[in-house]
Amino acid sequence: xxxxxxxxxxxxxxxxxxxxxxxxxxxxxxxxxxxxxxxxxxxxxxxxxxxxxxxxxxxxxxxxxxxxxxxxxxxxxxxxxxxxxxxxxxxxxxxxxxxxxxxxxxxxxxxxxxxxxxxxxxxxxxxxxxxxxxxxxxxxxxxxxxxxxxxxxxxxxxxxxxxxxxxxxxxxxxxxxxxxxxxxxxxxxxxxxxxxxxxxxxxxxxxxxxxxxxxxxxxxxxxxxxxxxxxxxxxxxxxxxxxxxxxxxxxxxxxxxxxxxxxxxxxxxxxxxxxxxxxxxxxxxxxxxxxxxxxxxxxxxxxxxxxxxxxxxxxxxxxxxxxxxxxxxxxxxxxxxxxxxxxxxxxxxxxxxxxxxxxxxxxxxxxxxxxxxxxxxxxxxxxxxxxxxxxxxxxxxxxxxxxxxxxxxxxxxxxxxxxxxxxxxxxxxxxxxxxxxxxxxxxxxxxxxxxxxxxxxxxxxxxxxxxxxxxxxxxxxxxxxxxxxxxxxxxxxxxxxxxxxxxxxxxxxxxxxxxxxxxxxxxxxxxxxxxxxxxxxxxxxxxxxxxxxxxxxxxxxxxxxxxxxxxxxxxxxxxxxxxxxxxxxxxxxxxxxxxxxxxxxxxxxxxxxxxxxxxxxxxxxxxxxxxxxxxxxxxxxxx
Numbered sequence: 001x002x003x004x005x006x007x008x009x010x011x012x013x014x015x016x017x018x019x020x021x022x023x024x025x026x027x028x029x030x031x032x033x034x035x036x037x038x039x040x041x042x043x044x045x046x047x048x049x050x051x052x053x054x055x056x057x058x059x060x061x062x063x064x065x066x067x068x069x070x071x072x073x074x075x076x077x078x079x080x081x082x083x084x085x086x087x088x089x090x091x092x093x094x095x096x097x098x099x100x101x102x103x104x105x106x107x108x109x110x111x112x113x114x115x116x117x118x119x120x121x122x123x124x125x126x127x128x129x130x131x132x133x134x135x136x137x138x139x140x141x142x143x144x145x146x147x148x149x150x151x152x153x154x155x156x157x158x159x160x161x162x163x164x165x166x167x168x169x170x171x172x173x174x175x176x177x178x179x180x181x182x183x184x185x186x187x188x189x190x191x192x193x194x195x196x197x198x199x200x201x202x203x204x205x206x207x208x209x210x211x212x213x214x215x216x217x218x219x220x221x222x223x224x225x226x227x228x229x230x231x232x233x234x235x236x237x238x239x240x241x242x243x244x245x246x247x248x249x250x251x252x253x254x255x256x257x258x259x260x261x262x263x264x265x266x267x268x269x270x271x272x273x274x275x276x277x278x279x280x281x282x283x284x285x286x287x288x289x290x291x292x293x294x295x296x297x298x299x300x301x302x303x304x305x306x307x308x309x310x311x312x313x314x315x316x317x318x319x320x321x322x323x324x325x326x327x328x329x330x331x332x333x334x335x336x337x338x339x340x341x342x343x344x345x346x347x348x349x350x351x352x353x354x355x356x357x358x359x360x361x362x363x364x365x366x367x368x369x370x371x372x373x374x375x376x377x378x379x380x381x382x383x384x385x386x387x388x389x390x391x392x393x394x395x396x397x398x399x400x401x402x403x404x405x406x407x408x409x410x411x412x413x414x415x416x417x418x419x420x421x422x423x424x425x426x427x428x429x430x431x432x433x434x435x436x437x438x439x440x441x442x443x444x445x446x447x448x449x450x451x452x453x454x455x456x457x458x459x460x461x462x463x464x465x466x467x468x469x470x471x472x473x474x475x476x477x478x479x480x481x482x483x484x485x486x487x488x489x490x491x492x493x494x495x496x497x498x499x500x501x502x503x504x505x506x507x508x509x510x511x512x513x514x515x516x517x518x519x520x521x522x523x524x525x526x527x528x529x530x531x532x533x534x535x536x537x538x539x540x541x542x543x544x545x546x547x548x549x550x551x552x553x554x555x556x557x558x559x560x561x562x563x564x565x566x567x568x569x570x571x572x573x574x575x576x577x578x579x580x581x582x583x584x585x586x587x588x589x590x591x592x593x594x595x596x597x598x599x600x601x602x603x604x605x606x607x608x609x610x611x612x613x614x615x616x617x618x619x620x621x622x623x624x625x626x627x628x629x630x631x632x633x634x635x636x637x638x639x
Contacts, residue, residue, distance in 0.1 A: 009124040018185045019125040022194030023136035025216035027118040031111045033247035042107045078164040114152040133159040137170045173203030221250035226268045241566040273540045277547025280577040287568030302439035305334035308514045310507040317552045335514040341455045346419035365393045373415045425517035425524045436462035510541045
C-alpha cells in the first residue's frame, strides 16, 4: 500500500475508537456475479448425491430462503431455517438434507477470497491500535464465518457480530445501537465501513454512527463503461458461464475502483492490450476450446492437431482446460502452411500446366517461378539466357508467353523432383506426429485457408476432420463431399466476401511462420519465415495473447473440475471483441499502427520482401469482417 493511500485511510479513520467492518464485499468477495450462481454451480453435485436428474436445486434453494423469511417472521434467519424449508418442499430424508447443507457450506468457503482494499483499510486500523469488530448480515453459522475469516487472513479482530446469532439485522438498522452498547462506545466515536448504501451507510447514520463507503467490485464493474455499453442491454439473458466470466472480470479489474475513477472511465478497453486480451480474446478462446473438446468427444476423435500459425497459442489453452475431461483427445502442435498445399499440387503434372497457364502481367521472372513453383530460378541462369531473359527480366504473358513456357518445360523435372522431396519430408514429419493412425483425427484452426485439411489428409493417406472457428460454404465441396468431418464454432458454411479478417491478428503468431521442410545432413529441418512486423504490433499482439492465456489460467484456478459442466454461448463470449472491432475510436488507432509496414524475412535466404499495406484496403477488410460476424451472430450493429 502506498504512503498516500495510508494517509487517506488514516484521515478517514480519525479519532474513532471502534472501527466496524462489514464482511461480504468489504473484507471478502465471492467470485460469483450473482449470489444464486453458487446454487446453480453446485446443482450437478447435489443431483449426483441424490441420484436424481433435473432436481432443480437452485430454484428450490431460492424458494426455501424466501419461505424461511416469510414463515419465521423475525428480522433474521439462519441456514437451518432454510434447510428446514427445503425438507418440507422436497420430503427428502434428514440425512440427505444435512449432506446438501454441508455441500453448500463447502462451496461457500471455496469461492470467497480476500478483498484487497478492505484488507488495506483493516491494516491501517490495526496499525492505529483501534478496536476492530466485524458486523455482518448473514444466515451462515458462526463456525463457518470464523473459518472464512481465518482463511482470508483476518484473525486479530476484537468482536464478531452476526445477525443470525443476535436476531437483529443491518437491513432494519437495529443491530447498530445493540453493537455500540456491547462495545461501550459512544456513536460519535464509532465508524462503520461497508459497501451497501442502505445497510452500511444510511441505516447506521440514523443512529449518529460515522460511516465510510467502499464500492463492491461487482458494483464498480456493473457501473463501468465496459459493462454499461456492452452488457447492460439484455443482461437478463446471460447464462451461468457468462456471469462467471463477469465475476472474474469484476474481481481482477474493479477491486479498488471508486466513483471518481468510474466517472472518468469512458472507453471499454482503453486501447490496452491486457484488457483486450483478458476481456475480449480470453472468453472466446475458453469457449472455443471447450467446444473443441466436447465436439471431439461426440465425434469419437482421439487425436487433434493445432495448426502452427496459431497452434502454439491455442494449444496452451487446450492443455490447461483439457485435463478436466477424461476423454479429451491427445493434442499436438502441427507445422502446416500454404506452401505444403502448393507442393502437394506441384507433384501432379496436370496441376503444373494449370499453374503456368494462369495469367501474369509485369512480374519479375524470378518472383513468378518462386511464387508458382517454389523454385529459385537464379540457380538456372543458363536456361534464362538460352531463352533471351535475365534474372532481372520483367515478363508479361501477352509478350513473353512462349519464352516463359519454354523455360517452364525445361524445369518441369526439377520442379516435380523438388516438390516430391518436400512432400516426402512432410510425410515423414506427419508420421512422427502419429499420422496416419487407426483413430479419428482432426485439425484445429481459426479459419479455412488453402485447403490444408485436404492436403494433410492426402499426404497422410487418412481422412482427417476439422474444427474451425468458422467454416465457409466452399468447404462443403472441398471437404465435406470428400467424406471428411468438418465443424465451425461461430458459424457453419457461411458466405463471406473476404476471408482475411482482424480476428486472425489476435490468434496468429507475429514472429515466425512455418514454410516447409528441407534436408540437411540427413536430417529433416523446418524452414520458417521471420515476420518483421513493427515493434508496436509484436508487443501489442503478444500481450493480448498472454492476457488471454492469463484469463484461461485464472478461470481454471477458480472453477477447475466444474468446467465440463458449463455451456458457453458463442454470441455472448464474442460480444466484447465485436464491440471493439465496431468502435473506430479504439480499433482503428490500433490497426493503423499495425499497418505501417509489414516485412517478411526468410531464414533460408537473406532476401527480404517488404509490403506496404494501404490503410483503405485494411479498412475494407475490417468493415466486411464486422458485417460478416455481426450477421452470423444475429447481433445488431449497435450491440
